[in-house]
Amino acid sequence: MEPLSRRNILKAGTIGALGAAVPARTWTWSPQGSVAGQGVGADPRWVWDPEADALVADLIERGDVPQVNALLRTWKKNGQALPDGLPADLRDFMEYARRLPSWADQEQLATAVRFNEKRGLYLGVLYGLASGMMSTVIPKEALAVYYSQGGADMKDRISKTAKLGYDIGSVNAYQPDGEMIVTAVKTRLVHAAVRHLLPQSPHWTPVAEEDIPISQADIMVTWHSLPTTVMRKLTDWKVPIPADESQAFLHSWQVGAHLLGVKDEYIPNSWAQANSQAEQVLDPVLRATPEGVKLADILLHLGAAIDAGILTKPILGAFTRFMLGDEIAGWLRIPREPVWDPLLRTAWGPFVAVREGLLPFPLAPKAYWLFDEFLRKFALLYLSQARPISIEIPVTNRPE
Template identity: 55%
Template sequence: MENLSRRGVLSLGVALGLVGVADGAKAWAWPSADSVAGAGTGADPEYVWDSATDPLMAALLENGSVPSINTAMAGWVNNADPLPGGFPAELTAHLRQVNRLPSWADRTKLTRAADFNRRRDTYLFMLYGLGSGIMSTVIPREARSVYWSAGGADMQDRAAKTFTFGYDLSQLKAFEPTGQFVVTANKTRLVHAAVRHLLPRSPHWTSGADQDIPISAADILVTFHSLGTYVRSKLIEWKVPFPAADQEAFLHSWQVALHLLGVPDEYIPKTWAAAEAQSAQVLTPILAPTTEGIKLAEELLGLTAQIDLGVTRGFLNEFVRYVLSDEVGDWLGLRRDPVAAALVRTAWPAYIKFREGLSPIMPGTFYLVDQFVRALAMLFLNKGSSGATTPITIPTGNRPG
């Protein structure tokens, strides 16, 4: 794993639209006063996992109940659905505590966030899909755990499941009783708890691990910044109109999502300024290539290329370079395509300007870019290629090798 110099980290942070790198590198220095809880223990989230879920899931894996839980889980979809009768009593008791919105959730903001997600879906597809999605492959711990977990062996299926999370989060009624996000987040929380038990048993994962147990609260915050914090900064950089109320609502939906994923409230940033400060501390300094990440990026971009996006793989590579920097593109070995590079760098800003009514001139490349965006959106809206949500299931093992 490559270690970046402080200067390298700073320039990469700027290229990604992320605020620089915090001082004091390793020690946890983010103030809990800036969290939604407003106070906390100050404990380093690097060593915080999910004490409410992890021991329970470990026991369920050990006693062989997970396959029947997965069967029962298929019918548990909407937020208002009763917990499945087929769940073991201890799982039901646990979910009764956590399968609900936090007391501080603000329904007005959540509704606005859903509306924002709908209004801005074009940019969100592009940024989550090609920005955050590929960024996840240069987050070493995420890349290694995704690669060596069972799901790593079938990236198409895994990508479809991840779509489910984003899709359910972006529905208008995501957090309402008829929506599905609270359930999807809780299923994901169970999956993460299972991974914490399973991965330390994989010799492949342990051989390169710099932690004993994967997916700490700090790791989840890192992923949040690669998604929400990154997307917000790019929208601002691209001059997409983004009123303060939309920004606040967007943050709020992520705050609730993090809570539902089991991150303690004392680590969930209260404001975007607090989120950026945290991102500077936890995300920017750790970005680096890994063998696993390079393979995952190739698979993910290959998957996208399988579907006809109306553009070449060169265009796709260059779009990734455009949103994530050449440095990341080089790490991942994305083949250069100078013609496509020039096209992306002129066509995309022109496309945004025209779409947002900031320029009356329709660029000649409008339809090319629009076709690309629509194809990617369809991929997302079709929830993968099957047309049905791919159910999230709890793994019972790791990737064999």
């Protein structure tokens, strides 16, 4: 059967029957559980970013992007004025897009900083490996990343993505001297460019199940691979997290989703809602693709290129298996590791308990040292990737 796509549906003239035809994929999550508390309930698989998409498509067609990128390289801090010389339509949009939502709560954002500081070591490995590797088994994301310009240089792409993880967790994330608003607004522009460019790629049409990538639903799927997955893992690992810090971490990501252009009616208002949305939209879509397997392999090799000691492919692979499970590890063709797999299974729990002061003595001192070293090295690697780097609007797809 031909894969389901808007194109096929339109061709077949069955869009009205979509819900009935493919109940498993229908969006049923209620906007009452969102930060907006209500909504028109439009299925976000068919909602993109109308405000940004037409504008950025036009910038690309007008040939304005190189000049815009050059100007935006100087726009770094949330509180900084936009550079002079931007096209007026882009400037107007960015002034609008950079505003925090009315429901942004400064106190919670400050608490999120505390959480990020306390949990930075775990967050490095969770964003980098749990979220990063999960993104390779989110088929639509893997395809979009692989066939877009950035897919040809994964190291550079990872640096840019790590920048977002770094900026959202940094002390001044949403303050005037922080950078998260800038990073999110630039990313919103990049996503709009990808929506215009990818459908023009000769590789895209045969593999994609859709005409236009990066719908609002897709963004929420990826969002769940980030904070929802991180919180699920921290909870599995029994890391004690005060309720206000857990809520604040969620809040910082709710604001992040808004700034990426997600409509408030799709952003969950609590962890319970986030988990229920993730069960509907993230868990069932995970699957291997040839493109995702290639991306995962590149990711697993990157550590060793930087630190041949502890961040080797076998250890990163074992960690991935430990966090994402045997099924996903199998899809990604990650080999079993006779030493690391059992060690993680038996010693990670006690390690976390000792680290968190819940157990008095390291039960396995050698493993404890290794794990601690791994966390530190990985956090350093992750942070070093977020070196001063500029997120730029692409003008092409992956080179042939």
